[in-house]
Amino acid sequence: MTDLGPRSGAHSVKPALGVGAALALGLLLVHALSFHFAVDDAWISFRYARNLIAGHGLVFNPGDAVEGYSNLLWVLLSAAGMAAGMEPLLWARIMGFLSAAVMALLLPALARRLASDADLAADRKMRRGAGGATPGGGSAAMWLVAASGPIACWSLGGLETPLFGLLTVLAWRAALERRSVAAGILGVLLTLTRPEGIALGLCFAAWATLAPAAGPRRWLGLAIVAAGAAAHLLWRHATYGEWLPNTFFAKTGDIRGQLRTGIPYAASFLPAFVLPWVLLPELAAPGWGRWLWRSSEWRRSLVAIGAWIAYVLVIGGDELGMFRMFAPILPIVIACGATALMAPASASRGRRVAAIALLAILSLVPSFVGQQRRIVTAHMSLYNLGRWRLAAEGLARSLPAATTIALSPVGYIPYRTGFLSYDILGITDRHIAHRKMAFTQGLAGHEKHDGAYILSRRPDYLLLGNVDVTDEPRQGPIPAFRRELDIFTSPLLRSGYVQVSLLLPCGKYLNMFKRVDERPPGGG
Numbered sequence: 126m127t128d129l130g131p132r133s134g135a136h137s138v139k140p141a142l143g144v145g146a147a148l149a150l151g152l153l154l155v156h157a158l159s160f161h162f163a164v165d166d167a168w169i170s171f172r173y174a175r176n177l178i179a180g181h182g183l184v185f186n187p188g189d190a191v192e193g194y195s196n197l198l199w200v201l202l203s204a205a206g207m208a209a210g211m212e213p214l215l216w217a218r219i220m221g222f223l224s225a226a227v228m229a230l231l232l233p234a235l236a237r238r239l240a241s242d243a244d245l246a247a248d249r250k251m252r253r254g255a256g257g258a259t260p261g262g263g264s265a266a267m268w269l270v271a272a273s274g275p276i277a278c279w280s281l282g283g284l285e286t287p288l289f290g291l292l293t294v295l296a297w298r299a300a301l302e303r304r305s306v307a308a309g310i311l312g313v314l315l316t317l318t319r320p321e322g323i324a325l326g327l328c329f330a331a332w333a334t335l336a337p338a339a340g341p342r343r344w345l346g347l348a349i350v351a352a353g354a355a356a357h358l359l360w361r362h363a364t365y366g367e368w369l370p371n372t373f374f375a376k377t378g379d380i381r382g383q384l385r386t387g388i389p390y391a392a393s394f395l396p397a398f399v400l401p402w403v404l405l406p407e408l409a410a411p412g413w414g415r416w417l418w419r420s421s422e423w424r425r426s427l428v429a430i431g432a433w434i435a436y437v438l439v440i441g442g443d444e445l446g447m448f449r450m451f452a453p454i455l456p457i458v459i460a461c462g463a464t465a466l467m468a469p470a471s472a473s474r475g476r477r478v479a480a481i482a483l484l485a486i487l488s489l490v491p492s493f494v495g496q497q498r499r500i501v502t503a504h505m506s507l508y509n510l511g512r513w514r515l516a517a518e519g520l521a522r523s524l525p526a527a528t529t530i531a532l533s534p535v536g537y538i539p540y541r542t543g544f545l546s547y548d549i550l551g552i553t554d555r556h557i558a559h560r561k562m563a564f565t566q567g568l569a570g571h572e573k574h575d576g577a578y579i580l581s582r583r584p585d586y587l588l589l590g591n592v593d594v595t596d597e598p599r600q601g602p603i604p605a606f607r608r609e610l611d612i613f614t615s616p617l618l619r620s621g622y623v624q625v626s627l628l629l630p631c632g633k634y635l636n637m638f639k640r641v642d643e644r645p646p647g648g649g
Contacts, residue, residue: 140230145264150226153271153280156492157222160278162501163214164445165510165536167283169553170194171213172540174204183364185535185553186545192365193535193553195372197357198317199285217283224287225270225280228294228456232266235294236463238301243420243464265481266456266463272485273398273459274492275452278501282449289318290453293325297429297457300332301422305342308333309349316354319453320370321436326350328429367555375551375558375573376440382564382572383441390442390569391434393496394451401487402462409480413468426461430454441569446500447491510537512594517541519629524586531579532588533571533608547582549574549609566607576611580618587612587622587638598626599636 140146173183173194181187183200194200199217206216240263270276279286292315299308312326330346362368377383406413417423433454437443443450462484466477491497504510517538520530524544531547532538539546551557551573564572579587589612590603603624605613612618622638629635 140227140234142230146230146267149229149267149271152268153225153229153277154222156271156274156277156489157225157281159492160274160281160447160501161505162278162281162447163218163283163510164504165513165534166445167214167217168536168540170196170200170203170284171207171217172536173200174207174213175540177201177204178208185539185548190365191553191555192361192367192370193372193548195320195370196285196289196318198314199288202288214283218281221282221284221287222280224291225276228276228287228291229267229270231294231298232270232456232460232463233263235298235301236263236266236460236467239417239420239423239426239461239464240467242422243417243468263463263467265466265484266460268481269459269463269484269488270456272488273455274488274497275398275448275455277492278447279449279452284449285318286449286452289315289322290456292318292322293453294456296325296329297426299346300329300425303333303336303343305330305333305336305344305346306349307346309346309353312346312350313353313357316350316357320373323350323354324436325429325433326354328432332425371555371558372552375554376570378561378573379564380439383439383569385564386441386567386569387438390448390450391438394448395434397491397495398448398451398455398488399458401484402458402465405480405484405487406462406465406468408483409466409477410468413465416468417465423461423464426457430458430461441564444500444569444571446504447497507594509534509591513537513592514541515594515629515631515633516588516592516635518631519627519635520544522630523627528586529582529584530586530588531582531584532592533606534592538588538592547579547584549579549612551575571608574608574611576609576613576615577617579612580615580621583621583640585640587618588635589613589638590636593636594629594633595636596633598634599624603636603638 169185172185176182176184176187177200182190183192184190185193202220203213203217207213276287276290292311296308296311296315299311308330312323312330315322315326327347327350330350333346334343336343358368361370365371434451437450466480513534514537518541520528520538521542524542526543528542529545529547530538530542531549533549535546535548535550535553548554548557550571551560556578557573557575560573560575562573566572589605589609591606593599593603618638621641623641625637625639627635627637
């Protein structure tokens with residue numbers, strides 16, 4: 126058990142302030158803006174928030190209780206901002222960037238606390254005097270957060286990722302400081318923010334029970350997390366009839382298929398954001414491992430990091446770009462690495478600066494080149510969110526409010542149009558989410574489908590081919606995605622639908638299938 130007595134208390138975990146902190150946050154903002162990123166999934170949360178404000182409850186389609194979100198706290202915070210008149214994406218970006226900024230400001234002191242614990246462990250083992258941690262290394266953590274693409278990108282992406290990361294860091298801090306009640310409360314907030322938050326909450330609350338002082342209070346954190354999680358589960362079951370969110374069922378169900386995407390996902394993350402922290406501190410502080418490994422706090426932090434990496438690998442990773450699923454744990458990786466830079470060593474200050482500079486450069490590289498950057502850029506292009514926005518404007522202007530549609534990207538288009546929308550991928554549909562099927566496409570979270578079921582719902586329009594927008598009306602058939610082949614080959618499509626084109630306000634055409642007993646859209 127680690128003794129966190131008065132000496133370690135000298136390193137109180139307070140946010141970094143001053144000119145350096147302001148410059149680091151400026152870099153973080155510029156870095157975030159360079160992505161010009163907003164993810165379509167954010168509008169799923171916004172649609173739930175809007176329906177809540179309108180009195181329909183937490184539903185995607187009024188009257189259909191399905192938990193198609195996995196971020197309850199974020200939905201509620203979005204609803205609060207929207208009720209106050211805030212534009213939802215702007216409000217989400219404000220919350221996201223503030224979360225990332227606070228997280229960055231907290232990390233230097235957390236790195237110093239780990240270094241203090243390593244010094245105390247060295248004192249006990251080697252019976253020497255004052256600890257030898259090199260001051261100033263903790264500040265590197267703040268700058269390296271600003272240089273990390275996953276944190277910068279998702280700080281303005283519109284989803285709960287930065288809030289979840291901040292709550293993770295705060296719960297980690299509470300565990301390091303052995304504040305059981307705080308760890309418990311933060312554990313509940315983690316549980317409400319992401320389904321996997323309960324595991325982190327229990328982990329950090331259990332960590333906080335390692336306080337030297339005995340007594341029932343040390344167990345309060347675990348009791349708070351358990352009670353909060355139980356209340357949330359009971360509420361979910363009473364509201365939606367399920368113990369787990371619909372998104373869990375939609376994205377899992379074939380462990381082999383999940384591993385086929387999860388292993389490459391983790392394998393591409395580790396060399397970019399973990400391996401440099403193993404190799405480069407040796408340049409700045411040779412022998413840092415022997416000094417830092419004595420810290421039980423540092424070792425426990427590594428266990429938390431390793432457990433999260435294993436979890437992401439098993440669930441199959443993510444298809445949204447810039448390592449979204451690893452972003453929440455990346456600040457702890459950075460803080461642990463910054464602690465290594467503070468190890469006692471004979472290396473010159475120049476070598477330490479060089480190591481930090483190399484780490485920053487390596488952190489920045491994936492933000493501008495490589496697969497993850499290409500995914501983010503493609504999402505914002507006219508092939509994805511760009512065309513979905515164009516289509517949404519045309520649909521909202523041309524079709525009546527009672528229109529029903531079926532499509533795969535169920536974010537911006539359903540939000541902007543307000544149409545009753547059927548989700549081809551099952552994120553917001555209970556039937557498809559519970560289907561048992563093999564994952565063969567290599568697209569995490571985008572595998573499940575049921576064309577016959579979608580056609581049986583008789584939507585007025587089918588937006589297939591990833592929402593097909595062209596410069597001229599398409600003369601041939603709309604190109605099919607693999608997950609849509611069962612729709613394209615169904616007799617119900619040939620007998621009940623006809624391909625039409627809708628002239629959009631921008632001058633392009635939206636090609637889609639219209640139910641034959643429906644009036645044709647204007648201009649098509």
